[in-house]
Amino acid sequence: MAARPGRAQTLAAEAAGPLLTPAQFLGYTLGSRFTPQADVSRYAAHVVAHAPGQMKLVRYGQTYEHRPLAVVEVASKENFAKLADIAHNNRRLAGLESGAGSRQLPAVAWLSYNVHGNEAVSSEAVMQVLYDLANPQDAEMQQYLRNTVVLLDPCVNPDGHDRYVNWYNRVQNQSPQASPYSWEHHEPWPGGRYNHYYFDLNRDWAWQTQQESRQRIALYNQWLPAVHADFHEMGPNNSYYFSPAARPFHADITPFQRQFQNTIGEYNEKVFDQHNWLYFTREVYDLFAPTYGDTWPSFNGAIGMTYEQGGGGPAGLRYARVDGDTLTLAQRIAHHAAASRATIQATAEHHDELLREFETYYTTARTQPRGEYKTYVIAAGNDPGQLRNFTQYLDRQEIKYGFAPKQAKAKGYNYLSGKTETVQIEPRDIVVSMYQPKSTLVKVLFEPKPQLEDSLTYDITAWALPYSFGVKAYALPTRLAAAATAPASAMVKGSAAATEKPYAYLARWNSLQDVRFLSRLLQQKVKVRFAEKAFAAEGQQYAPGSLVITRAGNEGLGAKFDQLVRAQADSAGTVLHAVKSGFSTTGGDLGSGSVRAIKMPMVAVVTGPGTDATAFGEVWHFFEQQLGYPLTVLGTEYLSTVPLSKFDVLILPDGNYADVYPERALDNLKTWVRAGGKLIAMEGAARFLADKRDFLLKTKPAASGDSSKAARANPYRGLRRYGDAQRRGLEDQAQGSIYRVALDNSHPLAFGYGDAY
CATH class of the missing domain: 3.40.50.880 (Class I glutamine amidotransferase (GATase) domain)
Known part of the structure; x- marks a missing residue:
């Protein structure tokens, strides 16, 4: 059997011969079929191999289905040798690294394609963009690269992309059918939009719940580009959308960011007008919620934009639109490729302005942070598991935090009560100051009630982190001093209980970490019980739901019992308490009938x-x-x-x-x-x-009708204007609403919670 070629051999093979166009490399014309992600990656490697002094393929991770995630870094030959310096320079301009930054280096533009897998034109278009960037005969593009570094992510969501492409290539007719009734325009469940776990990655920028998002944003934060463009598709009967964005704008989108949306829009207008292509701006796609590939980069100092091509999963290779035109994949590719080029051109020709405003953005963030609140405090008394999750999240966002060194009182907003009141600051409370590089992102993520100029918005309207994580927190209008590091007692970690061979191990039932701990124990055949009622043992109080792991009943584990339980607690982040006796000072003893065995459910x-x-x-x-x-x-x-x-x-x-x-x-x-x-x-x-x-x-019907005196006086008051139809569609929706819910925490479903959540 022949040996599998190594990476060096593969690169050498890709570099052999001349630089090929996408059609020459693939063996078919772009737009005549959909390309699997592996072939898109192969073409990217081919182009990179033919521009070794200008391009580099950087793998930054992999999907849940083990497909590679990578970006192509592109620069002029002069700037290519300085790529690392350029990335560090952006971070110095932002104040995230020590030293003075320079505005004499190129601006960075990051272009993301195919975050929604069945919006597959993006990965087709990026191959044309790669060729244009590498083509030495393309004098205009080579000129742009003198003043900009371009990062291309050819496929943000390879799992969803291949789910769509594999399906379409399997069902398409030999001659593509434009009729919208043909089965190639009706993608089966679940569709290719989502990733492996059917999450919408375009709504995961701020939350980073998915592996792909965490890996991508770790690399993004190394570069902090001045421009980020996110390429999408919408319904096939639409034309093309590019910036400027629709209202509402979040209040923290700066005047320059708003103005430069118009600037890049003018570059796109020019090329679309030259080709008589239809387009629209300032409609549908707003800049409000921080979850997207335009807003999250904007709150990190970039010019964040969405590009939307009419098409998407239903469009296939050819689609008969309601206006009588036939939309082709080739047309969709041409539009995205042209918008990509216009974005690169605008970045290059305004690189001085972009870097100046980028530096100003972060200088202002550090020294004159916006907003009413200057400090956010997360109480150290929260569950250790919740605090661990919270600080890990802040770390991923590169949000700096410290710890309160001593007790203090301050006036501030209490997230739980929803009121401004005197709050008690305790030593070891987590302190997030607004006087830091990421203060705009901090404000957006922590603000209790985002200022909304219009309820007609694309998505959610509430998301404050203390509510999302379920932690006790305060927002203070004053600046609060904080220690850079926490005392040892403040570190959030699992506890390897000190007693060598205790009677039992006890663990409180307060967080997801504790659920994970129980899950691991059950799978390791450890017998676990839980307390139905509160009890106290050896100076500690335990609420209903607390876990009880006794040596009795686990004799079959022998000598490995203690090591296994402690190791799983440390791994999960659960705090263990070892007790020497089964006697409880209050409540049921550990052998009581109120301490019930947990069966591992199927x-x-x-x-x-x-x-x-x-x-x-x-x-x-x-x-x-x-x-x-x-x-x-x-x-x-x-x-x-x-x-x-x-x-x-x-x-x-x-x-x-x-x-x-x-x-x-x-x-x-x-x-x-x-x-x-x-x-x-x-x-x-x-x-x-x-x-x-x-x-x-039981269901509780919503109140209907208007029985007010005004309604009785004017019976026509209830008639609705046709022009308000879209706004009326939002009346019964509660996108992003956050509610305080009263809980019966005597019920096992609410064990571990307070009276409300």
Whole structure:
């Protein structure tokens, strides 16, 4: 068997012969078919190999399905040798690295393609852009590279991209059918938009829940580009969208960022007008919520933009639009390639201005931070696991924080009460100052109530981190001194209990880390119990839900019992307490009937047509990536044949279950529940069951009608204007709303919580 070629051999092979156009390399014309991600990567490697003094392929990670993630770094020959200096220079200009930055170096433009997998034109267009950047005969592009460094991410979401491309290439007709009724325009569930876990990566920039996002943003923060463009597609009957963005703008989008949206828009207008291509600006795509590939970079000092080409998953190779035109993949490629080029040109020709304003942005952030609040305090008394999650999140964002050195009182906004009041600052509280490079991002992420100029917005309107993480926190209008490092007692970590061979180990049930700890113990065959009632032992108070791991009952583990329990606690971040006796000073003793054994449940979740892909993906990701707990995934196509008696818990994510559960299948579900099965129905699943007998679910209808005196006086008041239709569509939505919910924490479902959350 021949040896597999190594990386050096592969690069040498790619460099052999002349630089090829995409068509020459692939063997077909761009736009005549969709290209798998592996071939896009191969072409990128080919181009890089032919421009060794101008291009570099940098792998920054991999997807959950083990596909590579990489960017291509592009510069002039003169600047290529200084790439590391240019990246460090941006960070020095931002104040994230010591030393003075220079505005004499090139500006950096980062172009991201195909974050939504079935918006597959982006990865086709990037091959043309790569060729143009490497082509020595393209004098204009070579001139642009004198003043800009270009980073291209050819495919942000390879898993979703290949899910779409593999499907389309399998079903397409030999002659592409433009009719929107042809099956090649009807992507099956779940579609290629999402990543492996069916998360929308374009809504993950701020939260970084997904592996792809964390890896990409780690590299992004090394560069801090002055311009970031995010390439998308929208419905096939639309034209093309580029900046300037629609309102509402977040209040922290600076005047220069708003103005430069117009500047780049003018570059795009010019090329689109020259070709008589249709386009629109200042509609639909706003700059408000921090979750996107335009807003999150904007709050990190860049000019962040979205580009939207009409097409997307339904468009295929040819699509008959309602206006009578036929939209082709080749046209879509041409538009994205032209917008990419215009963005690079605008960055190059305004590099001085971009770097000057970039430096000003961060200088202002450090010295004159915007907003009412100057310090955010996260109480050290929060659960250690929650604090660990919180500080890890801040670290990923490169948000600096310190620790309160002593007790103090201050006036501030209490996130839990929603009121401005006198708050008590305790030693070791986490202190996030606004006097730092990332203060704009801090303000946006922490602000209790974002200022919204218009409710007609593209997405969520509330997201404050203390609410998202469920931590006690305060926002102070004053600057608070903080120590750079925490005392040892403030470090958040698991505890290897000191007693060598205790009677039992106790762990409080307060955070996701504790759930992960329990998950690992159960999978290691450790017998665990939980306290139904509060108790006290050896000077410590334990709330209902606390875990009890006794030596009794675990004799089969022998000498490895202690090491196993302690190792899993350290790994999960759970604090263990070792006790020498089973006696409790208050409440039930550890052998009481109120300390109940935990059986390892068999859990299943339903997926497939009829369920919402992202709702299922949330459950799937939660069990696999956050809990590390085994989960059986059941398809709706064969659900009626599954013996539910094999499972203890069944999760129905959001969806439309009318076809999933016809009457006979519903009877089987009822029988399983009556036999002790635990059913978790979410959103649409709960609504579906609320209409069915025996499930005992109640709905509360929303108030309707206007019984006011004004309405009675003017019976036509209720008539609605046609022009307000879009705004009326938002009336019953609560995007991003955050509610305080009262809890019955005597119930096992609410163990570990307070009276409200």
